[in-house]
């Protein structure tokens with residue numbers, strides 16, 4: 001039996017090694033004292049590999065290339081908190097401002113494309129799909145792309161299955177009744193919603209222009225983890241994926257460094273939206 005202290009202890013040079021590893025793999029800056037975060041996220045990997053401590057894990061990475069383990073560590077250090085209809089003011093603005101305009105502009109092609117960047121387990125992308133169905137756009141050609149760095153959350157998102165605790169967060173009861181059915185202890189989203197959404201594993205720091213053009217990009221609650229240079233580069237790339245007049249939505253407390261270079265900031269109801277120039 002491994003003792004708690006031996007697994008958890010991290011030598012200072014290994015702590016710096018892990019910080020640098022996570023930064024180079026994901027762009028996530030882990031400043032200040034994040035010992036508890038490394039300990040809680042990496043101890044399961046230490047145990048799974050049959051190692052004695054996080055220091056052993058660092059020694060393993062330094063001695064051999066082990067790309068799978070490197071990736072596993074980086075993914076374990078991402079924070080995947082999300083829930084249905086997070087920041088309702090954004091969905092209100094989409095319903096009352098963006099969709100009426102798009103309905104008019106696209107009445108001939110009936111084609112709309114949306115991107116949930118940093119989609120985590122998919123609640124953001126699926127919330128949008130449900131909203132679009134509720135707004136009577138079921139017969140339109142709609143594509144919603146959800147992407148995330150973590151292949152683990154992408155795999156979960158693809159299943160369209162959610163636990164009770166997840167459907168209890170932010171999802172109106174009426175939409176649960178309409179779009180979900182029980183699947184054992186989980187809830188399975190309907191085919192009608194799932195076929196509107198697809199998921200890919202994508203690092204936001206890579207060139208993303210080929211993914212577009214989009215009418216709207218959600219990039220919420222992920223910029224907070226990046227430094228100014230990474231934020232600016234991602235904001236510029238996202239701009240390149242949007243139609244002129246397309247919307248970028250950031251998390252409630254977030255700013256994107258340099259956003260004003262490429263976007264007009266507008267208040268729509270209680271939401272701030274960034275409109276691509």
Ligand SMILES: C[S@@+](CC[C@H](N)C(=O)[O-])C[C@H]1O[C@@H](n2cnc3c(N)ncnc32)[C@H](O)[C@@H]1O
Nearest residue numbers: 026078080082118120149150203204220221222
């Ligand atoms: C807190 S969640 C946000 C989920 C959702 N957008 C929301 O606001 O509810 C942040 C997500 O960003 C992802 N992430 C972190 N670094 C990333 C990167 N370099 N490229 C793509 N996704 C990244 C994480 O894996 C995580 O799932």
